[in-house]
Amino acid sequence: MSLSPPSTIIRGRTWVWPDDVNTDIIIPFRFKARTNDPVEMAKYAMYGFDPEFYKKVKPGDLFVAGRNFGGGSSREQAPVAIKYSGIAAVVAESFARIFYRNSFAIGLPALEVPGIAKQVNQWDELEVNLQDWTVKKVNDGMIFHALPVPDFLRGLMREGGLVEYYKKHRTFPWENMRALTGTT
Amino acid sequence: MSQTILNDDSLTFAEKIISLKADGGRKVHHAGEIAVLPADLAMAQDSTGPLAIKVFREMGVQKVWDPKKIHLVIDHSFPAPDEKVANLHILIREFVKQQGVRLVEGSISHQHLLENHVVPGMVLFGADSHTCQAGAIGAFATGIGSSEMAAVWASGKLWVRVPESIKTNLTGQFKKGVYARDIITHFIGMVGEDGGNYKSLEWKGSAVKNLSISSRACISNNSMECGCKLSIFEVDRTTQDYFKTINRKAMFEVHAGPKAHYEEEYEIDLGTLEPQVWGPGNESKVRSAGEFGDDHLDEVFIGSSTNGRYEDLQVVGKILKGHKIKAGTRCIITPASRNVFERAIKDGLAETFLESGAVFTNATCGACVGTHLGVLGENETCLSTSPRNYVGRMGATTAKIYLSSPATAAASALEGHIADPRSYL
Numbered sequence: 001m002s003l004s005p006p007s008t009i010i011r012g013r014t015w016v017w018p019d020d021v022n023t024d025i026i027i028p029f030r031f032k033a034r035t036n037d038p039v040e041m042a043k044y045a046m047y048g049f050d051p052e053f054y055k056k057v058k059p060g061d062l063f064v065a066g067r068n069f070g071g072g073s074s075r076e077q078a079p080v081a082i083k084y085s086g087i088a089a090v091v092a093e094s095f096a097r098i099f100y101r102n103s104f105a106i107g108l109p110a111l112e113v114p115g116i117a118k119q120v121n122q123w124d125e126l127e128v129n130l131q132d133w134t135v136k137k138v139n140d141g142m143i144f145h146a147l148p149v150p151d152f153l154r155g156l157m158r159e160g161g162l163v164e165y166y167k168k169h170r171t172f173p174w175e176n177m178r179a180l181t182g183t184t
Numbered sequence: 185m186s187q188t189i190l191n192d193d194s195l196t197f198a199e200k201i202i203s204l205k206a207d208g209g210r211k212v213h214h215a216g217e218i219a220v221l222p223a224d225l226a227m228a229q230d231s232t233g234p235l236a237i238k239v240f241r242e243m244g245v246q247k248v249w250d251p252k253k254i255h256l257v258i259d260h261s262f263p264a265p266d267e268k269v270a271n272l273h274i275l276i277r278e279f280v281k282q283q284g285v286r287l288v289e290g291s292i293s294h295q296h297l298l299e300n301h302v303v304p305g306m307v308l309f310g311a312d313s314h315t316c317q318a319g320a321i322g323a324f325a326t327g328i329g330s331s332e333m334a335a336v337w338a339s340g341k342l343w344v345r346v347p348e349s350i351k352t353n354l355t356g357q358f359k360k361g362v363y364a365r366d367i368i369t370h371f372i373g374m375v376g377e378d379g380g381n382y383k384s385l386e387w388k389g390s391a392v393k394n395l396s397i398s399s400r401a402c403i404s405n406n407s408m409e410c411g412c413k414l415s416i417f418e419v420d421r422t423t424q425d426y427f428k429t430i431n432r433k434a435m436f437e438v439h440a441g442p443k444a445h446y447e448e449e450y451e452i453d454l455g456t457l458e459p460q461v462w463g464p465g466n467e468s469k470v471r472s473a474g475e476f477g478d479d480h481l482d483e484v485f486i487g488s489s490t491n492g493r494y495e496d497l498q499v500v501g502k503i504l505k506g507h508k509i510k511a512g513t514r515c516i517i518t519p520a521s522r523n524v525f526e527r528a529i530k531d532g533l534a535e536t537f538l539e540s541g542a543v544f545t546n547a548t549c550g551a552c553v554g555t556h557l558g559v560l561g562e563n564e565t566c567l568s569t570s571p572r573n574y575v576g577r578m579g580a581t582t583a584k585i586y587l588s589s590p591a592t593a594a595a596s597a598l599e600g601h602i603a604d605p606r607s608y609l
Binding site: 020022024025028029030032033034035036047048067068071072073074075076077080094096097098101102105106150152161162163166167172174175 | 218244310313327330377378413572576
């Protein structure tokens with residue numbers, strides 16, 4: 001089972017998380033190492049904070065988090081569990097390196113917005129724009145610009161991640177060096 | 185061009201090795217740029233490999249780019265503790281057979297690669313965050329996820345952002361009872377959990393020459409806990425001697441230029457360090473072992489990729505010899521590789537462990553990731569030499585995890601609470 005690529009504009013209510021949410025909180029090893037099915041992984045999303053999270057989340061919900069979201073393990077099951085639980089995008093003040101890469105690789109929109117966690121409350125409605133890479137607070141219209149990422153990564157994200165990209169183009173986005181010019 | 189890059193005074197280790205490898209050494213890549221790196225080695229283990237195999241198949245790729253450069257390692261839960269894990273192990277073995285790639289079972293990947301495959305100047309991508317361990321011998325080694333691993337299997341290449349670098353000068357000499365693990369625990373306490381995020385750490389200074397390859401591997405491995413991309417000890421006499429004894433040759437010896445730019449610089453005088461303990465949990469501060477009270481430890485776990493090498497087990501043997509593990513505390517010792525396991529059995533260390541009352545297991549990640557051989561129950565307290573003290577890491581989310589060196593862990597197992605190892609040395 002795979003999910004369709006993300007929409008360009010994503011609107012949803014927000015779950016707010018603190019700094020340093022690590023991958024063992026997002027999905028503990030003992031669960032992620034015992035299945036290869038993303039739907040099963042989603043049942044353990046955010047288990048370290050709330051084992052019932054998967055029952056409470058609604059499709060299209062968003063995450064806003066503090067610094068260093070997704071620290072620790074290389075487990076791609078972490079963004080996969082979040083994505084398949086129904087979360088449409090993750091906005092964080094900063095991401096841990098591997099989690100950030102994995103998010104692009106699987107087509108989970110991940111936007112880095114310094115300072116955003118203090119500006120957003122649980123259940124605030126946000127609008128994430130993958131075209132101009134911004135986040136808008138719907139109630140007061142406040143707009144946050146996410147830190148820029150290279151064009152080839154944004155393209156990869158919009159196409160839904162590496163599997164979808166490769167199936168369509170029979171190549172990886174970084175294999176064509178010209179795709180790298182003009183990146184930030 | 186390669187020689188010009190190697191001799192460039194202004195480049196960091198990361199800038200040099202990426203420039204040498206990307207585009208065949210025709211262009212200098214500076215921090216912040218994107219480059220495409222060909223892989224010399226690609227490793228996935230039994231908790232990241234199955235997902236990579238699934239993704240590889242979903243992409244519709246028929247053949248891997250180079251079977252000899254691809255390593256699958258069954259190490260996280262070995263041998264399989266239950267049917268679900270066993271079935272994922274079967275998936276790995278079938279893929280290995282189908283693609284003709286390499287398979288090892290029952291040694292932790294990072295230690296297995298260090299003992300048998302990785303050499304200075306290599307580019308190693310590993311679907312495991314602690315892949316950065318191989319920076320200890322001057323390799324570009326970094327962790328990635330399963331889908332990117334599938335892309336490496338398919339194409340042999342991956343994009344990287346050239347990281348900024350942080351230099352740490354190590355000076356002075358250890359006091360008794362202080363080890364490499366205490367350096368890196370102290371460092372993480374100083375810079376914080378994201379203090380090295382996206383960065384390349386370079387370990388320099390007069391004290392480096394006294395650090396063994398095992399000690400450097402401990403530091404490079406555990407550097408992941410501040411988020412780094414690379415953690416590098418450049419090749420020196422110690423590295424050269426190590427590769428002479430195991431009869432493998434470097435691809436390149438890369439040295440950062442003397443005028444290279446570092447985003448931050450730190451200095452650690454080893455003589456000022458005390459045995460360090462971090463916990464309970466990653467939100468706690470790093471403190472000296474002597475600052476803890478006599479809270480009961482249910483478990484002491486010694487081993488893992490961070491501290492399961494022969495050098496570590498020797499220190500543990502020295503402390504445990506002739507003593508008994510405190511009643512009510514279980515002590516589990518898990519070596520990092522089959523090689524370390526066999527050495528410990530042949531030279532009598534295993535006997536010392538068993539006589540003390542410890543459990544001596546085969547090599548596996550095991551208790552570190554809460555998968556088997558030492559899982560923690562509700563509200564239990566553990567002192568561990570493994571890399572992470574996250575909530576729920578080793579089992580129950582209510583369990584408390586402290587981290588320390590093997591020496592501190594061994595002394596603590598004897599006393600049943602966190603203890604300073606110096607009275608046993």
